[in-house]
Amino acid sequence: MSDTPDFSDELIAERRSGSPGNLPKDMPPWMARTITWIDTFSLWVGRTVCWLVVPLFMVMVIEIVARYAFVAPTMWAYDMSRFLAGALFMLGAGYALSKGVHIRADFIYRNWPARAQGTVDAVLYVVFYFPGLLVFLFMATDFAYLSWFRGERGMDTAWMPYMGPIKTALPAGIILLLIQGISELLKSYYAATRGRWP
Numbered sequence: 001m002s003d004t005p006d007f008s009d010e011l012i013a014e015r016r017s018g019s020p021g022n023l024p025k026d027m028p029p030w031m032a033r034t035i036t037w038i039d040t041f042s043l044w045v046g047r048t049v050c051w052l053v054v055p056l057f058m059v060m061v062i063e064i065v066a067r068y069a070f071v072a073p074t075m076w077a078y079d080m081s082r083f084l085a086g087a088l089f090m091l092g093a094g095y096a097l098s099k100g101v102h103i104r105a106d107f108i109y110r111n112w113p114a115r116a117q118g119t120v121d122a123v124l125y126v127v128f129y130f131p132g133l134l135v136f137l138f139m140a141t142d143f144a145y146l147s148w149f150r151g152e153r154g155m156d157t158a159w160m161p162y163m164g165p166i167k168t169a170l171p172a173g174i175i176l177l178l179i180q181g182i183s184e185l186l187k188s189y190y191a192a193t194r195g196r197w198p
Contacts, residue, residue, distance in 0.1 A: 016100045023198050024190075031186050035198070038183035039098050045176060046095025049088060056084040075159040083166040090173030094180040118191025125185045133178050140170035 020039035023032045063077035096102055109117060146152070148164040191197045 016098070024194075024196075026194070027190060027198060031190065035183045035186050038179055042095045042098040042176070042180050042183075046092055046098070049091040049095070052084050052088040052091075056081060056088065059084065075157060076161070079154055079157055079159055079161050083161075086166055087169040090169045091176065093173050094176030097177060097180045097184060113195065114191045114197050115193075115195040118188045118193070118197070121188035122185060122192050125181060125188060129181055130178070130185075133174055133181070137171055137174045137178070140167075140174055144168045144171055 020043060021032075021036040023035060027035075059077050059080045063074050063081070066077075067073040093102075109120065112120075144164065144167040147167040152163040152167075153160040154163055187198050
């Protein structure tokens with residue numbers, strides 16, 4: 001038995017590894033262009049947002065060194081680590097959706113034919129995904145706007161940072177999820193009508 005985990009296992013996640021634009025020839029050109037554009041956009045957003053890990057690690061290293069080597073914990077590292085991790089999570093969600101790595105409980109669904117999977121996915125996107133995210137976008141935009149308007153500050157630490165920038169990551173992340181959702185809906189429609197996934 002190998003010590004290396006098998007990441008191709010379908011039980012881990014769908015893990016789409018293909019590059020954007022590698023679509024079937026029988027797909028309508030407008031659909032292929034839309035999916036390719038959105039998937040490419042999500043790929044570049046994901047590649048850009050992943051760099052937030054670097055300042056996140058730096059903040060944590062500075063805090064650990066300051067706390068344990070100099071017995072002088074920082075006032076700002078806790079808040080900055082939360083802000084960076086939150087932004088990384090929200091802004092990377094659309095990219096994660098494009099790669100099929102969001103958690104799914106699909107132990108029954110995975111054995112259905114592609115046509116049934118596409119139909120179920122398309123219906124769920126239209127009935128739950130888009131309406132739910134639009135409501136969430138409305139609420140998150142108001143949440144971020146009020147934070148900027150009132151000059152809201154965090155009350156968890158003595159540093160009391162302004163909360164507007166991190167709260168703006170919520171509606172931005174939702175917009176990215178909505179954009180990627182269009183691509184996923186089109187892929188589901190293709191699977192529902194053609195009986196295979198693009």
